[in-house]
Amino acid sequence: MTLVQLSRVTPGVSDWFFQSLSSPFIAAAGDSRLERLPIIARDLLTSRLPEPWRWWLNSLLAILVVLFGFAILFALLTLVERKVLGRVQNRPGPNRTGLPFTKLRLFGLGQPLADGIKMLTKEDIVPRSADKLLHFLAPVALLAFSILTFAVLPFGRNLVPVELDAGILYFFAAGAGTELAVFMAGWASRNKYSLLAAMRALAQLISYELPLLLSFVPVIMMAGTLSTTGVVEAQAGWKFGFIPHWHVLTPWGFAAFVIFMVSALAESNRSPFDLPEAESELIAGHLTEYSGFKYALFFMAEYFGMCALSAMAVTLFLGGWRAPLPFLEIVPSYVWFALKLFALLFGFIWIRATFPRLRIDQLTRFAWKFLVPMALINLGTAAFWSLTCNWSGPLQLARWAIALALVAGPFVVMGRKLSRDYAPRTYRYA
Amino acid sequence: MSIAFLIIALVTLGSAAVAMSLRNLIHSALLLIASWAGIAAFYLWAGAEFVAFAQLLVYVGAVSMVVLFAVLLTRQSRVDMAIAPDALRRIVAALLAGGATLGVLFGAVVSAPLPIAASATPVTVSVRQMGQELMGTHAAALLIVGALLTVALLGAIILASTGREDPPGVAPPAVAPPTRKTS
Numbered sequence: 021m022t023l024v025q026l027s028r029v030t031p032g033v034s035d036w037f038f039q040s041l042s043s044p045f046i047a048a049a050g051d052s053r054l055e056r057l058p059i060i061a062r063d064l065l066t067s068r069l070p071e072p073w074r075w076w077l078n079s080l081l082a083i084l085v086v087l088f089g090f091a092i093l094f095a096l097l098t099l100v101e102r103k104v105l106g107r108v109q110n111r112p113g114p115n116r117t118g119l120p121f122t123k124l125r126l127f128g129l130g131q132p133l134a135d136g137i138k139m140l141t142k143e144d145i146v147p148r149s150a151d152k153l154l155h156f157l158a159p160v161a162l163l164a165f166s167i168l169t170f171a172v173l174p175f176g177r178n179l180v181p182v183e184l185d186a187g188i189l190y191f192f193a194a195g196a197g198t199e200l201a202v203f204m205a206g207w208a209s210r211n212k213y214s215l216l217a218a219m220r221a222l223a224q225l226i227s228y229e230l231p232l233l234l235s236f237v238p239v240i241m242m243a244g245t246l247s248t249t250g251v252v253e254a255q256a257g258w259k260f261g262f263i264p265h266w267h268v269l270t271p272w273g274f275a276a277f278v279i280f281m282v283s284a285l286a287e288s289n290r291s292p293f294d295l296p297e298a299e300s301e302l303i304a305g306h307l308t309e310y311s312g313f314k315y316a317l318f319f320m321a322e323y324f325g326m327c328a329l330s331a332m333a334v335t336l337f338l339g340g341w342r343a344p345l346p347f348l349e350i351v352p353s354y355v356w357f358a359l360k361l362f363a364l365l366f367g368f369i370w371i372r373a374t375f376p377r378l379r380i381d382q383l384t385r386f387a388w389k390f391l392v393p394m395a396l397i398n399l400g401t402a403a404f405w406s407l408t409c410n411w412s413g414p415l416q417l418a419r420w421a422i423a424l425a426l427v428a429g430p431f432v433v434m435g436r437k438l439s440r441d442y443a444p445r446t447y448r449y450a
Numbered sequence: 451m452s453i454a455f456l457i458i459a460l461v462t463l464g465s466a467a468v469a470m471s472l473r474n475l476i477h478s479a480l481l482l483i484a485s486w487a488g489i490a491a492f493y494l495w496a497g498a499e500f501v502a503f504a505q506l507l508v509y510v511g512a513v514s515m516v517v518l519f520a521v522l523l524t525r526q527s528r529v530d531m532a533i534a535p536d537a538l539r540r541i542v543a544a545l546l547a548g549g550a551t552l553g554v555l556f557g558a559v560v561s562a563p564l565p566i567a568a569s570a571t572p573v574t575v576s577v578r579q580m581g582q583e584l585m586g587t588h589a590a591a592l593l594i595v596g597a598l599l600t601v602a603l604l605g606a607i608i609l610a611s612t613g614r615e616d617p618p619g620v621a622p623p624a625v626a627p628p629t630r631k632t633s
Binding site: 196 | 476480499503518519576
């Protein structure tokens with residue numbers, strides 16, 4: 021068996037790209053009219069058309085809905101972030117800008133619109149000695165790669181834009197392109213601060229790519245599939261009728277979830293890992309020579325990356341679009357997905373408001389000496405969990421105890437060892 | 451032979467060819483990465499989804515970074531950037547290395563037993579099967595590839611670190627900033 025044959029997992033690749041929203045209905049408990057609302061709405065629009073056209077329009081609709089949905093989410097998220105940051109820091113945040121052409125102020129709801137207009141009308145400055153083509157391509161590539169990752173996320177029951185058998189792999193393969201874009205931005209600016217910051221950003225992105233990739237391997241091991249819908253399927257059901265079978269509620273799943281979220285913070289350049297765009301030390305890093313709309317594109321890509329990674333964390337660990345309790349299944353699946361996504365995004369913002377920024381040596385040491393070994397040990401924990409899946413009775417308790425010890429033991433030992441020379445810290449001038 | 455295949459082939463070979471002819475090493479590296487992405491597109495076209503995404507993840511995500519770091523760390527000044535095939539020794543070495551690689555690859559491709567009669571229904575392979583194949587039948591190949599990549603990485607580090615060997619206690623010579631041509 022050759023490798024190429026081995027991975028021949030889909031019937032037709034020609035239609036893999038636009039195979040949108042067309043998976044057959046699964047007759048399940050939550051198959052109510054509300055649940056099928058997006059598909060009913062789509063069919064109202066396209067059911068009259070002949071077959072090839074209908075398929076094209078369905079695909080186009082899926083793309084448009086995902087793009088506009090996340091663009092609006094991006095706009096609102098900037099406002100929410102500033103409001104929450106303001107609340108944490110005991111100030112009101114933006115509250116002056118109202119809705120256009122009205123007297124309504126609504127806590128500054130018009131702020132994203134004003135920001136957008138400001139960004140669009142700013143002058144676009146390109147340094148004279150910059151590599152013009154790469155300077156232009158960098159934000160475009162970054163945004164394109166981060167939009168590509170949305171394609172395989174299951175937003176709800178039957179709501180997957182593209183159903184891929186290697187969906188999770190696709191997600192991370194598309195995300196890997198962002199590093200290239202950061203390098204292009206730093207190098208094309210022909211500015212030593214930009215180049216230095218870009219190299220630093222690359223070091224960070226590569227370092228945290230490893231724990232990010234290692235942390236979801238246990239999930240694939242347990243679910244036995246690389247498709248995103250398959251992973252959500254594996255988390256169906258409740259234990260004792262009220263504890264959902266989410267991966268985060270197992271010892272290995274909890275450890276993997278925490279490692280995943282920390283790495284996701286670093287991968288999306290969010291505080292406390294926002295060294296690449298360190299405003300104070302590296303004058304905004306690889307963004308120094310960008311202004312106006314290109315700068316906005318970089319930020320859009322950052323927020324998109326944050327949303328995509330959070331959505332992936334929801335899918336992998338938090339049960340995807342599944343309801344936490346059986347009687348809550350009357351609420352449609354996409355609402356549950358959105359709620360979980362918002363909760364994680366709020367966590368991101370909260371962390372940004374709370375933690376100070378790390379230094380580059382602390383950052384890389386944390387990745388290589390703590391997160392990567394923890395993720396590797398967690399792989400062993402998951403293997404143990406998978407091998408002992410038919411233990412029952414008192415053995416079940418032993419299974420939990422051993423798995424918890426396998427997670428907590430290395431955490432304590434490595435944490436102590438890592439911080440031996442560095443903690444507790446004394447701040448002389450602070 | 452479809453139009454999609456022709457486009458993929460054109461992009462892959464074209465970007466590789468242009469990468470060889472460019473003087474700017476960074477542009478060459480980026481075009482090389484585009485060529486790798488083209489190969490991934492070819493795998494996708496051929497129906498090998500897993501290999502295609504793995505190719506993207508490994509080459510566009512990781513190996514590209516090794517290449518770019520190597521280029522930036524080994525070139526000390528911009529004068530060093532332009533490499534002309536001036537020396538005869540260089541041409542001979544390049545031809546020898548290229549020829550050897552071509553010979554090995556060609557020999558492997560020609561002598562590999564490929565089942566010609568592909569079944570009409572595509573095989574569905576589970577992750578478990580894939581893992582068993584990779585860890586059992588093809589374990590040696592996987593290990594060799596891993597060792598090769600590690601050696602390449604170490605080589606890049608050695609190349610980068612031997613460039614500036616200052617004797618201890620002596621301040622490094624002040625290097626004039628590279629002059630830029632402003633057009």
